[in-house]
Amino acid sequence: MAIPVLDFSAYELGKENVSEADLEKLTKELRKAFTEVGFVYLKNTGINQEEVEKVMSVSKKFFSLPENKKKPFSRGNYTCNVNHGWVSLETESLNPRRPGDLKEAFNTTSLREDINWPSEEVADFRDTKVSFFLRCKELALKVLRLMAIGLGMDSEVFVNKHKHIGSFENGTTLRSLYYPLVDSTRVKENQVRCGEHSDYGSITLLFQSSEDGLQVQNLAGEFVSAPCIPGTVLVNIADLMQRWTSDVYVSAVHRALLPPAGDSRTRQSLAFFVQPENESIIKCCDGSDKYPPIKTVDYFTSRFNDTYGKKTNLV
Ligand SMILES: O=C(O)CCC(=O)C(=O)O
Numbered sequence: 001m002a003i004p005v006l007d008f009s010a011y012e013l014g015k016e017n018v019s020e021a022d023l024e025k026l027t028k029e030l031r032k033a034f035t036e037v038g039f040v041y042l043k044n045t046g047i048n049q050e051e052v053e054k055v056m057s058v059s060k061k062f063f064s065l066p067e068n069k070k071k072p073f074s075r076g077n078y079t080c081n082v083n084h085g086w087v088s089l090e091t092e093s094l095n096p097r098r099p100g101d102l103k104e105a106f107n108t109t110s111l112r113e114d115i116n117w118p119s120e121e122v123a124d125f126r127d128t129k130v131s132f133f134l135r136c137k138e139l140a141l142k143v144l145r146l147m148a149i150g151l152g153m154d155s156e157v158f159v160n161k162h163k164h165i166g167s168f169e170n171g172t173t174l175r176s177l178y179y180p181l182v183d184s185t186r187v188k189e190n191q192v193r194c195g196e197h198s199d200y201g202s203i204t205l206l207f208q209s210s211e212d213g214l215q216v217q218n219l220a221g222e223f224v225s226a227p228c229i230p231g232t233v234l235v236n237i238a239d240l241m242q243r244w245t246s247d248v249y250v251s252a253v254h255r256a257l258l259p260p261a262g263d264s265r266t267r268q269s270l271a272f273f274v275q276p277e278n279e280s281i282i283k284c285c286d287g288s289d290k291y292p293p294i295k296t297v298d299y300f301t302s303r304f305n306d307t308y309g310k311k312t313n314l315v
């Protein structure tokens with residue numbers, strides 16, 4: 001099944017009063033997408049392409065700085081948050097069986113003003129990231145609400161464990177990704193831009209630049225292309241949500257391949273990785289014991305250790 005495109009206008013940002021009929025239609029469509037594919041494109045969410053491009057533009061300015069200017073902002077340097085900051089090229093292997101991913105990233109996990117931001121290097125960096133973070137948070141809460149209704153539960157069941165997004169009690173992260181141009185003479189065997197993986201948390205909102213590369217694995221095990229559809233948000237279920245819903249909502253494996261030989265274009269994406277509160281205990285929401293209860297922070301620590309090849313000083 002192809003990744004569906006849903007019209008979110010009935011419940012777009014700023015609209016709270018959605019009619020019963022629209023609500024039912026949207027929740028049904030969303031449930032179908034998340035149970036059968038794990039991914040959905042949402043159009044007319046209220047987050048427009050201009051906003052997305054502005055975030056990509058400040059991100060690109062940062063990634064284009066020389067290495068020594070980016071280093072002070074490295075992930076691992078921030079005592080207030082282990083995940084915040086810059087990740088250099090080939091540092092992560094989202095598929096640990098492949099060489100390091102050919103990508104750079106900047107994680108905005110802390111919104112605090114008093115931490116080290118590259119404001120001198122890129123004016124507007126913090127403000128642009130923080131305001132986009134908060135827009136994504138609003139949209140994510142709306143999606144989480146519909147997802148609970150779609151399972152016949154109280155609308156706030158998931159939202160209640162995501163009340164502190166943007167504070168130190170919650171690790172939700174806006175990640176800017178930059179895939180530099182690929183020098184085919186230096187690519188390692190089996191190296192890709194972003195290795196096969198599924199996301200860790202509850203849901204992810206993804207915004208891509210126009211260059212192709214993202215592929216999603218369907219239930220038949222085939223990778224299908226998930227191109228950028230301008231003006232839409234690609235939303236996917238992540239692993240902790242699959243576990244929370246006892247495998248009703250599925251977290252699909254995805255990856256970003258290298259461009260075809262001779263294609264010298266860079267690529268960018270923005271991923272808003274939503275996760276429950278650090279101290280929340282996640283139990284199967286159907287009351288079953290399919291998976292034992294787990295604390296969000298414990299789950300993430302183990303996933304990050306895998307991604308960074310057990311270099312625990314990074315987490
Ligand atoms: O860059 C992309 O399109 C996908 C990135 C991704 O899946 C991730 O960082 O988890």
Ligand SMILES: [Fe+2]
Binds near residue numbers: 198254
């Ligand atoms: Fe991902």
